[in-house]
Amino acid sequence: MAYTFSFEKLNVWLDSKELVKLIYLITKEFPSQEKFGLTNQLRHASISVASNLAEGTSRNTNKDKAHFSTMAFSSLMEVLNQLIIAKELNFINENNYQTLRTEIEKISNKLNALRKSQLKK
Secondary structure: OOOOOHHHHOHHHHHHHHHHHHHHHHHOOOOHHHOOOHHHHHHHHHHHHHHHHHHHHOOOOHHHHHHHHHHHHHHHHHHHHHHHHHHHOOOOOHHHHHHHHHHHHHHHHHHHHHHHHHHHO
């Protein structure tokens, strides 16, 4: 069995990885002219959430770790912003929007808790 890295044990990383999958599924349905626009932006920002969490676990100081948790949170807010725009452009329906928004809220709460715990150490 392969070694499990510390970020792979974080529930918030697991949730953010699932968000990436949802974003990829939903953006498949976006208009083809958005391939290099909103589709690409949403995919990149969602991947950044998980990537910043992974990178943060490799840092030595808690302040550095918290910095990457903040960056992950910032990328998550970027995703939310882009989803709001996609909904207003009718690229996603209300049901998908609400599902994604609920996931984002769950992840944001976990990111805030992780950052607070990193700064207390």
